[in-house]
Amino acid sequence: MRFRSLPDTRARAGWFAGAVVLALGAGVLSAPWPAHLGDSTTGDKALAAEVREATDGVERMGMSVALLENGRVRRAGLGDTGTGAAVTSRTPFEIGSVTKTLTASVFADMVEDGVVKPDDKVRDVLPDREWKRGSVGDVTLAELASQRSGLPVMPLVPKTFANLLTYPVFGVDIRSAADAEELIDSAATSPRPTPGEYAYSNLGFAFLGQVLAGKAGVPYTELLRERLLDPVGLQETTVPRSRVEIPAGAAEGHDGIGRHVQPWIGIGSAPAGAGVWSTADDMATYVDAVMRGTAPGSDATKPRYPAGESRIGYAWMTSAKKGGGSIVWHNGESGGCSTFVGFDRASERTVVVLSNTTADVDAVGVELLTGIDESDEERSASPLAAGIGLLFPPLAGAALLVAALGGVRPSRRREPSRARIVSAAGSGLFLFAVTYAGAAVGALSIAGWLVGSALVGAGVFVAAVRWRRLRWVDEKYRVFRWVDAAFWAVVGLVFAIGAAG
Template sequence: MLTLRRTRPGAKKWWALATALAAGALAMLIAPRPPTLGPESTGDPELARAVREAAGDGAFRGLAVARIDGGRVRLAGLGVTGGPDSAPVTADTPFEIGSITKTMTGMLLADLDVPVDAKVRDVLPDAGFEGRELGDVTLAELASHRAGLPRVPLTPKLLALSYLSNLTGLDPYAGTGREELLADAAATSPSGRGEVSYSNIGMAVLGFALAHSQDMPYEELLRTRIMGPLGMSSTTVLRSDDPLPPGRAHGSKAGGLAMDPWRGDGYLPAGVGVWSTARDLATLVDAVRKGTAPGAAAAEPRFTETSKQRIGYGWYTTVFGDSTVTWHNGGTGGFRSFAGFDRGTGRVVVVLGNTDADIEPMALRLLGADPTDREGSLPFLMLAITLVLIFSPGAEAWFGHRPYEVTAGVAKLMWGVFSLVLAWVVGIWAIIPPVAWALGAGLLLASVLRWRGVPFTPRGARSWVRIAIPALLSAAILII
């Protein structure tokens, strides 16, 4: 029977320590690298300084900002676009804007000569809503998130793709077309109708109903009725086969994981596949504030959600301290956005970011509003999960029982590697310093030295399966 050579206990400890330090140092080469806002700055320097102060230490890579105050328009870009041809961000850099699109879908309802109390089955007769609860929902209920629909349809496909997206950066909406969206909606039973409950699927159904009423595709309707009249020439509504905007920002997680752009024709009216710039959105929001935009009445608050928040058609109106702000935000896989105005001060603010770090507190500070209600508490659960994923494999391998043979030890090592890979992907590296990941990797690798003297006695195919499963899981996450 073969055995691994033993070393003296004292030398073993020093050798293990040296190995742990060396492994940790090497692991720093592949440790998570959360994005940081670089020194690059374009546009108005005064606004850029105000943005840096408002942003604090957030995990931002690039920000495009517009602020209108006292009739004066200021534009600035900070940081970089990311991607293979990374460049400084400007006010004309295209970003995914996500759910800010919902405000324009709501404006279409306010602008078109379509009864807001029309039932969706009458406006969209080809959707298969006859005889279903959803068919009785009105357009106004869809526009104000009072139709009783879930945020997204809870189908196995979308749940699986959403989970996979968080691990790999893949687009969870890829390939979802209009017909699939309407079929998913038809299979949904409204619950809590009349109460405000945010729904992507509801706003998507509204957009297609309005487009059908005008006998044109949603993207053409939006260009014709909203974007064209306002001169929003840099805003694009992209179908799945359309090229992405040149010079675009590239999105990522706050931990550094690159995210694919979201492309799903079925969710265009809810904000999937829509790109815009800080300059264009400032034009939109200021025209809504003035009441000169087509469908500007959509921003008027009509229905109460909470004591501090009401909703119109797509637009929220919320009390933040002494300020009342009309606004909407957006979030896709690797982008965050905010567009809002304060009727009392006349101030307009648009902020676009190319990571999934929260930008609402920053945007509210730039508006002069109190962001306290939007500043999240420390995510203790995710902190704990990340730390467990980092350190538990090494601690167990170091202090736990030695494996009874070499393949069992290798299997334990492979499960530790999988845990570290998972931590790399889902960890909150905007809070935890990446050196912690390197230390966890060093501890795991150094612990292997405790297994010297373990007999090499593999026990059939099952012993190798224990190695293959975590190795394949780790490789799949890294490759995808």
């Protein structure tokens, strides 16, 4: 049956406009607005003001900062922990890949004590295990510690891929359940496409920590405590084995739009930064001790190999700064937290920046450390993330409107079925959910979201007007239409609920 045009009446035009305006209002309320750094401030107010200025419009939920200069430590907390409590310099945060520097210190300390050598191969450090020729057993400890092992970023196992797909939407722990043995097995069976070349690998550093623990005959957490945390006095740095052991008062992680996400917990991956917590106070003590050479394994900071435009030692990066000189640093990202630690030996200045939002804090840390605004070099949103935000919502809204109309071209429109409209609505929900969770935070995403919302309003109006006289499914491909509608309805609802948190 050919599509009959909707009656062109003022009343209907008014209802149509009302539906679009209502949808736009809902879009404004539900749009992925950036996280907001609250007005709460603790500690050094002047430092807090510097931090707010350095954020350069990139919002975060809360931040804890420590700056050591001229022998004096300044501390400031900004925003809240995600529970309404004010952030302080003793608020625990996940430190993510900054943990790699801790593992590197343990390695360098064991080298200094003669327990292992940099050129020791894994198969020689753990001779009781079987290692295939050409496998990770032939990697040296120095290659692991300097990100030249050739191992992939993450373990190439089904659980990793499944979690990487669902984490942006559902905020689940992407490192879940990996223990030391599972981690070692993953590394042992992983390919090594570029051995000897710099290629950042979380798997490689987690493997290094577990190999060192195996050599010492104790769990990694005990090795870390014995070799580094206790000697430096880092009592607020912990590696919980489960979520119930997360330190009291810890900051809750958030994504770029302020949604709560799960912390990473996984003892196997802890040496690389999964589920390790610390405070700005503890990290300031640690980084200062490393800079002054009083911390065990401080030799890890010595630059040894090229790493892009920088040089890498054992985990620590050394980069040139504007105006001459260099800084030594590392950053981290974990379950909704971002971190930066660094020091400048020439000025004897150290900086720690901890945040409970995924937006990186590198530019903030570098500016506090050097006094130079390098925000123009901050990473921009990927074209993929920007494209998702700009295109997915309008596509979702347009698909619903076209389904309700029965086609794009008026001359070829046919009366739609309810199943087609349900399918379009479900797939639209899915696209909106992906946008909400995975798009770049910014003006393009908001614009795309609002355009898509307006189109949804138009589509819902047309579908509502025609609904009562529509059949459920077309006679042709009847079973397929039912399955298609049911599939997208379920997928859309599941992802929408997940994205909403």
